[in-house]
Every structure is written in structure tokens, then in C-alpha cells.
Amino acid sequence: MNVIELREKLIAAARTSAPDDRVPYAFEKRIMALIGAGVPTDGVALWVRGLWQAAVSCAAIALLCGTWAFFNPASNSSDDLSQNLETTLLASVDQGDQAQ
Amino acid sequence: MERSEAELIAAVLQGDAASFEPLVQKYSPRVFATARRYARRESEVEDIAQEVWLKAFQKLSSFRGEAPFEHWLMRMTVRTCYDFLRGHQRNRESPFTDLSDSESDWLEKFASAPESTSENADAAKLLVERILEKLSPQARLVITLQEIEDRSVKEIAQLTGWSVPLVKVRAFRARAEMRKILSKMAKDRYL
Numbered sequence: 001m002n003v004i005e006l007r008e009k010l011i012a013a014a015r016t017s018a019p020d021d022r023v024p025y026a027f028e029k030r031i032m033a034l035i036g037a038g039v040p041t042d043g044v045a046l047w048v049r050g051l052w053q054a055a056v057s058c059a060a061i062a063l064l065c066g067t068w069a070f071f072n073p074a075s076n077s078s079d080d081l082s083q084n085l086e087t088t089l090l091a092s093v094d095q096g097d098q099a100q
Numbered sequence: 101m102e103r104s105e106a107e108l109i110a111a112v113l114q115g116d117a118a119s120f121e122p123l124v125q126k127y128s129p130r131v132f133a134t135a136r137r138y139a140r141r142e143s144e145v146e147d148i149a150q151e152v153w154l155k156a157f158q159k160l161s162s163f164r165g166e167a168p169f170e171h172w173l174m175r176m177t178v179r180t181c182y183d184f185l186r187g188h189q190r191n192r193e194s195p196f197t198d199l200s201d202s203e204s205d206w207l208e209k210f211a212s213a214p215e216s217t218s219e220n221a222d223a224a225k226l227l228v229e230r231i232l233e234k235l236s237p238q239a240r241l242v243i244t245l246q247e248i249e250d251r252s253v254k255e256i257a258q259l260t261g262w263s264v265p266l267v268k269v270r271a272f273r274a275r276a277e278m279r280k281i282l283s284k285m286a287k288d289r290y291l
Contacts, residue, residue, distance in 0.1 A: 001211050001286040003279055009210065009217060010231060010282075013224035014248045019136040021129035024146060028124040031153045035117055 105169050112160055120160075124153055127170060131177050137244055138181040139188075140229070148184050152177045171258075178241070178259045185237035203227045234281050239274035246271055 103111070103119070111119035128149065135148040155176055163172050199207070206223035209216070218224070232240050245251045245259065256267045 002214060003282045003286060005214050006210060006282055006286070007275075007278060009214070009219050010224060010228040011243075011247050012219040013221070014228045014232070015250075016219060017225050019133045021133035021136075023128040023132050023149075027128055027146075027149070028121050031124050031150065031157075032118070032121050034150070034154060035120065035157050 106165060109160065109163065109165070109169065112157070117157075120157055123156075123169070127173055128153075130170070130174065134174065134177045135181060137248070138185055138240070140233075144184070144188070148177075148180055152180045155180065175259050175261070178245070179261065182237060182241050182260065185240055189237065199230075200226065203230070231278065231281055231285070235274065235277055238270050239277045242267065242271045242274040243278060 103122075105123070108119045108123055112123075131149045131152050132145060135145045135152075139145045139148055152173070156173055159176070163169065200223070202221075202223040203226055206217065206221055206227060232243065235243065241260065242256065245256045246253070251259070253264055253267045253271070256262070256271075257264045260267070262270065
């Protein structure tokens with residue numbers, strides 16, 4: 001098969017078929033609605049929008065947690081917590097001392 | 101009274117977004133026709149056209165008015181189509197064994213009598229579409245602009261943003277890539 005000739009034939013075939021220029025119904029209305037909504041198009045803008053939304057969500061969760069902690073203080077005092085932590089961390093040392 | 105393009109653009113830049121709508125109405129057929137050269141599914145074509153218009157609105161302040169708005173918009177359309185091709189390279193590795201009966205018949209006819217094979221046949225159009233899908237995005241863009249749309253190297257450079265020597269190099273490589281694909285197809289079918 002002559003590849004060069006085949007290529008020319010296929011390019012000629014592509015030239016004979018002009019693409020359809022039909023536009024979907026009310027396409028311009030959809031575009032205007034998106035413009036009105038301020039939809040970002042490029043990747044950076046999408047990232048910025050996503051990060052902003054994530055930041056707002058995180059701030060809201062932090063605020064909720066803070067409020068909950070403020071109005072519902074823990075029954076144990078912070079001294080107890082620090083004492084527990086110290087006991088846990090030094091448990092292995094204490095066990096070593098007892099073994100000797 | 102109907103406003104001119106320059107007046108509409110000036111109004112959009114001054115904050116009257118509604119003045120953009122006549123521009124969308126006027127040039128959408130060209131945007132859609134271009135997008136349909138690169139995307140087959142209608143949903144993809146609409147996505148490309150939508151992206152073109154949203155970009156055009158956001159970057160309208162960069163339009164200086166030295167060249168017609170249509171040229172500026174078509175540059176944006178071609179570049180958006182190129183980005184689409186780079187992001188959708190799904191059919192490049194598929195084999196040639198799944199040709200339809202009409203495509204196979206057309207190839208058989210071409211193999212036996214190349215001169216008498218019609219390029220107006222639907223099978224030939226489907227076949228060329230299939231081959232274009234196998235090209236790299238750069239090669240497909242150059243083949244479409246240079247050989248199918250018959251544009252000059254200078255025009256392609258303006259549309260793509262590539263330099264003239266780069267367009268020439270990419271056109272040379274694109275033709276070689278297409279020949280390679282056609283050779284592979286001939287080998288797959290007849291060996």
C-alpha cells in the first residue's frame with residue numbers, strides 16, 4: 001500500500017468535510033449565567049477558590065471546637081493530664097529501676 | 101441601534117457584563133466549528149466552547165483592539181483546543197484491528213485501486229478522524245491547521261503562539277508521525 005498516496009487521500013477526505021458550526025440552544029444564556037456567577041476558568045483560580053473554601057471550613061470547625069471546649073470544660077484539671085503524661089512516659093524507667 | 105464590536109467590548113470593560121452576550125452570539129458558531137475539529141463528543145465540544153468564552157471574558161482587558169476581535173478569540177480557541185488535546189490522549193494506543201466494515205472496505209478498495217477510491221466517502225472521513233486521534237497533540241494541531249484548514253506557517257505561528265521555525269519543525273515531525281501511523285495501520289491490516 002502506498003502510504004504517501006493514502007495520506008493525501010485521507011487529508012483530502014478531511015478537507016471535504018467542514019465541521020458543523022451548530023450552537024446549542026441558549027448557549028449564550030448559559031455563558032452569561034456563568035459569568036454572573038463568577039466561575040473561575042484557569043487552574044490557579046480553581047485552586048485558589050478551593051483553598052479559600054477549605055480555609056473557611058477549617059476556621060469554622062476550629063471555632064466550633066473552641067466554643068465547645070470553652071463551655072464544656074474537662075472534669076480533670078490540666079495538672080492531672082500533665083501528671084498522667086509524665087507517668088506514662090517515665091513508666092519504662094520506673095520499671096527498670098524496680099527490676100534492679 | 102446595533103452597537104459596534106468596539107463599543108460592546110468597551111462597555112464590558114467598564115463593567116457592563118451584559119454587553120458580552122452579543123459577542124457570544126455572533127462568534128459561537130466559529131468557536132464550535134473549531135472545537136469540533138478536535139473533540140468528537142458533543143459534551144467535550146461544549147466544554148471547550150464554554151472555557152473559551154469564560155477565558156475571553158476574564159482576559160478581555162488584554163485585547164488591545166489592534167487586530168479584529170475574531171482573530172484574538174480564535175487564538176484563544178485554538179490554544180484551548182490544544183490544551184484539551186493534551187489532556188485527552190485516550191485513543192492514541194488503540195489498535196487498528198477494530199476498524200468498521202465500511203472503513204475496511206474503503207482501505208481494501210484503496211489497496212487495489214488507489215486512483216478510483218473516493219475521498220468523499222464517509223468511511224474515509226471516519227478513517228482520517230481515527231488516524232488524527234492517534235497523533236500527538238502537537239502533530240494533530242499542526243496537521244489540522246496546515247493541511248486540513250490550509251493555513252500558512254505564519255498564521256499557525258500566530259494562532260498557536262509558537263515561533264515560525266518551531267511551526268516548521270513541528271509540521272515536519274507531524275507529517276513523519278502520520279506516515280508512521282499509516283504504515284503501522286497498513287502493516288496491521290495486511291501482514
